[in-house]
Amino acid sequence: MTRHATFPQHRKVIIYARYSSDMQSPTSVKDQIDQCQREAISNGWTVVDVRSDEGITGTRDDRPGYQALMNDLEQRRCDLVLFESVDRLSRDQEHSARFYKIATHNEVELYALDSGYVDAIKLGFSSTMAAAFLEALAFKTRRGLSGRITAGKSAGGISYGYRPGAEKGDLVIHEDEAIIIRRIFKEYAEGKSPLKIATGLNQDLIPSPAVGTKRKTSGHWKQNTINGNRERGTGILNNELYVGRRIWNRLRYSKDPKTGRRVSRLNPSEKLTLTELPELRLVDQALWDAAKARQEAMSKERKTVAADGGTLAVTRQNKRRKYLLSGLVRCGLCGGPMTVAGGNATAGKRRYYCANAREKGVSICAGMKGILQTDVEHITLTELRDGLMQDAAFAKFKVDFERHTHAQGKSVGEELKHRDKMIAEQERKRDNLLKAVADGDYSSAVIKFLNDVEVELTQMTAQRVAATPAPVDLPDNLPELYREYVDDLVGMLSQEDVVGRAGLELRELISAVNVHPAKAGGHTITLEGKFLEMLDKTKPAGRAGYVGLTKFVSVGCGSRI
Known part of the structure; x- marks a missing residue:
């Protein structure tokens, strides 16, 4: 229907249509184009092109169809842009104003089916109304969601592990x-x-x-x-x-x-x-x-790695960590990190040296003679071992061991039931496909799908067998086993397959192992962290509490670095 009879005939028109990501139907774009084409025919205008955007909000100006239309204006491919309403063109005031300026500069007029010729005043008013509509809609939506949350309902979206209930x-x-x-x-x-x-x-x-x-x-x-x-x-x-x-x-x-x-x-x-x-x-x-404790430990480790100038992810840093106390040993002279160098793993002659003295020179740190890596670990873990040898520590370990074993059995039982259910579903799928083949209702695609299902079923069955654990009974000699492990704490925690994780756990107890040069030519080692609190709890009755833990270590041979 013609809105302005003053429009000249034989205009070149480009139609623009859009539907957003709300509840509109994708067919609305076709409907908008059809209405615009009827309007063009009734006015004798020639449609030279159609631009559209589907499922994209009008608040964005990076829409492909919209950008193509902007280019059309620059190329002066038309002298009229035809659309259903201004909010189809844009819902953003700034974008609408810019579009109008570009169209006017290139002598292109705008025409909306619902309001006719669009001038600066009408465009500004429509854009303001569109912006106000969006703000009001956002407010009402949040108000509605807040009410649902208060009522104990979901505000939308279903997390993995849940399904919809009886009521919305x-x-x-x-x-x-x-x-x-x-x-x-x-x-x-x-x-x-x-x-x-x-x-x-x-x-x-x-x-x-x-x-x-x-x-x-x-x-x-x-x-x-x-x-x-x-x-x-x-x-x-x-x-x-x-x-x-x-x-x-x-x-x-x-x-x-x-x-x-x-x-x-x-x-x-x-x-x-x-x-x-x-x-x-x-x-x-x-x-x-x-799980939260491990996340927190990993977070602390990231900060430590970053503070030391590291760029590796924490998991890669843990894999790379060769020594139990890597990153914890600090120079008592400058406070910088001490790193392991020299010797070899077999001979056990590796030593900790101040990294600042070694890499930055005496102007930063005078350095000290190296201290054996094994001595540092031995002194640190000896005190931990003494605490773990207490009867109360073993009693707690036994309770924790039994609880862990029970929880692990329950968890494995749940997982096996889930695997059985998946296998049963896969078997039903296979049986239905076999029936279709037997009835002659099949194609090459069905045969291929049947073969894939058979492969997956075989894999599921094998994994079910592998996941079935052997029965675990509480060992009769658990106290002896416990004391053997604790007595060999240094060796056990230094194993290549556990050193990374063990080091992470130790960081929860020890924040620093400070090494100072001693006048007698050796070293003194001072520990810091929650470790001292644990020692206080396990100390013999009447013994004074730990203010700090300092041990003297003779230096043996080794160069000053």
Whole structure:
């Protein structure tokens, strides 16, 4: 229908249509184009091109169709742009004003089906109304979500481990996925990296959380899915709903005026809404705390690595760590790190030297004679060993050992049940495919799929057998075994396959091993950290508490560096 009869005939027109990522149907673009074409025909205008954007918000100006239209204006390919309404062209005041300036400069007029010819005043008014609409919509949406959270409902999105309940916004535990969640927490607390956990899940053919969603995905687990971001509460290891606690409003969002993309920022703690939902707990508190303790230890390690000028990730740093006390030994003269050099692992003649004196010279640190690596470790771990030899320490170890064994058996039982269920589902899939083949309803694609299913079923069955543990009984000679391990603490913790993790655990007890030169020609070693608190707890009755722990070590031979 013609809005302005004053328009001249034979105009060259480019049509623009758009639907955003809200509840609009993709067919709305076709509907908009059809209406614009009818309008052009009724006015005798010639449509020279059509530009459109689908599923992109009007607050962004990096839309492909919109950018192509801007280029059309610059090339003067038309003298009229035709669209349904101004908010289809843009919902951003700044973008609308710029588009109007470029169109006017190139002598191109704008025409909207709902309001006719668009001038500066009409464009400004429409753009302001569109901006006000978006702000009001955002406010009402957040108000509605806040009400749902207060009522104990979900504000949208379903975390892995849950499925929708009977009523809208309710969640119930997805038992099969809950087993995987507990497996992830258990393996992480035991020292596995997120990458190794993801690798294991992929090897076991466990579908990732993205499977079955609208996201384009390979269906594989990734380490970031597990690790996420502690501060932002993303990733499986940081989802507090797994301990029955929902935290809402952790982030706030705004549009970057340069890119038009949404940017998230952390809200202050007083803005958070916390709801206790014990019925949704998947992970017991002890396991959650163990995972959080490891995360905290890894975080401290990253800071230590960064402070020492390291650039490796913590997991790579741990793999690279050859010595139990790497990174902990400090020079008592300058406070800088001491590093191992000289000798060889077989002869045991490696020594700690001040890195500053060795690499920066005497103007930074005068240095001291090297101290045997084995002496430093022996002095440090002897005191730890003495504490662990106390009867109370063994009693605690026995209780912890029995609890760990019981928990491990329960966890393995859950995992085996889950594997049995996956195998049963795969067998049903295979049987249905075999029936289709027997009935003659098949194609080459069906045969290929059947073969793939058979391969996966064989793999699942083999993994089920491998995952079945041998029965574990509490050894009769547990006290002797315990004392043997503690007595050989240095040797046990220095083994290549445990030194990285052992070193990480020691950093929870020891913050520094300070080495000072002694007048007698040797060294004094002073320990710092929670280690001293533990020694206080295990010291014999009547003995004075530790203010610091200092030991003298003779230097033997070794050059001053």
